[in-house]
Amino acid sequence: MIATPQPRLGSLGGQYRHRLGSFGGLGIALVVWALYAVYFSPTQGWTFFLQLSVNGIILGSIYALIALGYSMVYGILKLLNFAHGDVYMIGSFIGFGILTLFGGALTPVMPVVLLVLIMFVVAMLGSGVLGVAIERFAYRPLRNAPRIAPLISALGVAFFLENSALLLFGAQYRNYDGYDLISYNGIHLGGDAGVFVSYLGVIVISSAVALMVALVCLVRWTRFGKAMRAVSFDREAAAMMGIDPDRVIAKTFFAGSALAGAAGVMFGLLFSQIYYLIGFLAGLKGFTAAVVGGIGSIPGAMLGGLLVGLVESWATGYLNGNVSDLVVFGILIAFMLIRPTGLLGSPALQKV
Amino acid sequence: MAEATPPPADAPLPATAQIGVDSWVSEADERQARHTGLWGYVARGWDRLPPAGKLALVTPAILIPFIPFVSSGNLFNYGIFILIYALLALGLNVVVGFAGLLDLGYVAFFGFGAYTYAFLSGTHSEKGHVYTHHWPAELAIPVAVVVCGVLGVFLGSTSRRLLGDYLAIVTLFFGQAFVVFTNAADPYGITNGSNGLANIDNLRFSFFGHAFTIASVRAYYWFLFGCVIVVLVLLHLLSESRTGRAWKASREDPLAAEMMGMPVNRLKIMAFALGAMIAGLAGTTFAAAQTGAFPQNFSTQVLILIYAVVILGGAGSLTGMLVGALVIIVSNQVLDSTSPPQLQRVLFYLALMVGFAWLFRSSWKKLVTVVVLTIGLGFAVHAVAAEWWPRGIHGPVTSGGFLTGAIKHWVLLPANSGRLADYAYLLAIILAVALTQLKGWWRVAIAPFLFVITVFVWENLLILQPAVTRYVLFGALLIALMATRPQGLFGTARVEIV
């Protein structure tokens, strides 16, 4: 029989029984892993484990923001937007452009707080507009085409964006020098030899959380959020109820792409070097996060992002930088085969 | 497509849908599209040709471009790559075109074939392990093909539970996992990491006591040519057979096919396996011809190229694969930093003329108007710049043959074009997108500006980085094809049954 999963956007309440199973399994796996890592693995100790976990959470917030964009678009259009990673890359370049415009990381011409705020706002706006443009010109003509067509179009858009960035910006790495801009210092948890969280990391986590909270409020408590949920549930019925699906879809793309732009700026600040290919790998990881959490589900995307960040950090720390990507991909493939709807996705419906 | 009651081609459509001829009515749009103009004439003639005739026509078409390019360097660059990509496209056609499965990890099979052959036919040592195998090709190639087939079965078996998008995801990650596996993971030094496997043997055959080696570029070319012919014939026979028809049925509606007794799951696995084996064959020969296999030879860029070939040619059509390979790979190799700029110019202006003709194919009056306006606008802008901004026209021009003089007098060539060219690029994209939304004489009004700016961007930005330009063009080609003609040049238009 054919199983066609019908995930729903933003079902933030209900169906706890189904969720309990996934949460339970996840919780047990995490506890077992933590115990093994701290007491039995070759590199033992709570400090190392916690340090890696903190790094993983920081990384995971970025992946969560990207995953949110994927989930929202899939929920509303049933389309995997491969170009999302490249919107993230463009966002980071826009942020870099603003940074350079206002003097650069070492000699900013305005207070750092204001500069960072402007970087975020402009990058989010720019990425949002780019996302809307992509939807309008690459996906809207294909609303009624076979499912394969928008996927290939998405591949084309991704390729186009990557190489346009290469053409316009060149192949050399650009440096945000984020630590020079903000601070090299941070919080030492547990004394000098304990876990170190840089101030930049704290900023990244808090802004990611703020954005996610804003999104949840948008989806849950505004009329637009209700329209978004309606269109993702049944587009034709929503149209009959007086909601314009085209506008709602465009605004959804804007929101998702703006989040990706913010993630791009965060990446630049944290890891400094940006170039035209960062969108590809980050897109894959964000994608994994969306699928693991349950594609189409917003809390799922956040959870998935966190998990992917943690797993990648642990894999790099305990195994090897080489295989950490393989581990992440392996988790994705395992989820797809065992539980395609992810952790928080709705259970699969049968096509009759 | 059987036409039950074929009225004369110019008869008007019936006013109301008639019972019993509804299928004919529903195909009316497509017939209309086919019957108009020169292209319709050609398309109808092509449809009437028997397959052998089609093959006979296409084969010289592959060979003709190479008569002037007889040097081994060009034969390697053009001929061998066209044949390799034709093979790859034929294999992907089985998965995407015949069986309708979206396989985004296809390039991993290409890579497996190449790496298996490279491993079995060379020496390398890494991480303390030394591997020396020098298997003859008649052993190495079948082993590589079979390994790819097994992998295809493995990947295909995941399609049992996954449909459409989810299958695309899994295959995409499989492809990525392959790159990471060969590049970084590299257990026991099998793949030699990011350095790749270099200096591998050429193909050494020994049949019935007579041994020969395929070493020169020409020999590889003919060997690949033979492979393409064999695979072409095989796929043609297959597509006309029960299996082919079953594939097409399961592509259109898997549920109905299952009801009709076709083993849909097994068919999917077969499609994956066959596609993988063809890719493996292409991989072995590619590795031998390049005398090496490197991880980035099997990256997503190659995947997009293969997809561009398949989509342009038309998924499901065998001749389309060959023609698509010809067009895409010639463009790919011409727009390369090692190619002479004259050739790149010729290609660009040819493509521009095709663009003119396609946009205004409905009315030759509009076409002529646009051409005249464009040329006039170019001269006007050049004259204005000569008056008020002399630095704008005396910049460097990439040398290239007979067109250089004409270009110097028609295009703005600022001395320091960097920023201006970037903004012009963005402006060109915006105008191009706007143009698709306009109709009629509005289009005629905007088009000259678009073309002048496009030529400006080409001369000042794109021709300086041809290797990147080609990927931009291929991405745009995919988007445009999907939006306007998803069936490509030779494919058949499909309607998704919801």
Added chain:
Amino acid sequence: MLKRVGAIAAVAAAFAVVVSTSAWGSAKAPARSAAASKSIKCGKVRTIGVAAPLTGPASSIGVQQLHWAQYFVKRWNKAKANKNQQIKIVQGDTQLGVDTAFAVKVAHSFASNSKMLAVVGPAGSQEVVASTSTYKGGGLGWVSGSATRTTLTDGHTDGNRNGFFFRTVPNDSVQAPAVAKYMTGTLKWKRVYIIDDQETYSQGLADGVQKILQAKGVSVTRNSISQQASDFSSVIAKIPANTQGVYIPWQLAPQAQAFGQQLKAAGKSHSALFGSDGLFSPDWKIAGSYDSFFPVNTSDATVQGFVKSHGGDGQYFGAPSYVAAQVDTLAITKACKAGHGKTSRAAVRKVIAKTKLKSSILGFPVSFAKGGDIHSPASFGIYQIQKNGSFKRVG
């Protein structure tokens, strides 16, 4: 029926074609080596190729190499005595750090360029390994100004390129001891963390340094990252807090810069960084870091002329490529004279092997050993990055 017959006929024809490639194959097998001894007319303008990473993350060093090679050719072409023996450069962008396959493509295009007589480059050791068979097949000799992996010239480990490959820099069997000596002698480090970037150049150097340090009783831990990595937080978390130095023999300077910043941000900036010749680039500016680099005689008049004509920017990474271009040019000129206006790539290679320059901008005479290594008396120099980003020699 007709279809079947047609199909079978096509298959038979294809099979015949495939089999007939045997005639092509065995007859054409010498075709590749024939290119080496094919006679090329010298004419007034002779062609050499420069293969370097002109774009991509390693472009800062590739562009330096190109500039120095162009500087030599400009000076050569200006001399009155060389009016009828001018040199032309054909560039090949190998995009080191993006994909080794580009180096192979450049090699193919150089080998099939019928006018090309010799090559300067490529820059990276992995590119040399990958493009060996192509260059050898084309019979070209190539002189690299930066590929330092020791096994490139030993004739068996990565392939045999004796008589084809030469380099105007000392190899890592000189660099590794110099680095280790400075670490243990001057810096007196006892705990060192080594990270390589998984490329053959980096691994070779890291292995060499690790062996010597361990023999001297220094405690060494080894790790690796990939050239595509940008998040080093987990690797940095693994570095013990009491590490005195982190040795990073990488090829991509921007990556080293990001690593240094993340190291500092993790609160471990007391561990000093030590790089290698691949990082001798303005893109790496972590003040206080050390770097080993080839010897260059900065008081040489030619070097100072270059610095002046390039706005005070020394671009010293490319200086050995000047010598490489010099070696190529002199060999071509000599071979053309000996062949009375006609020569072949094999002849040029033989002349390169017998090069004897009494003096060079490197500060010592140039001649090549049997495997292609340069006879160099001087050792590698150790530099330290100053606060303004410039490199100052300290050892």
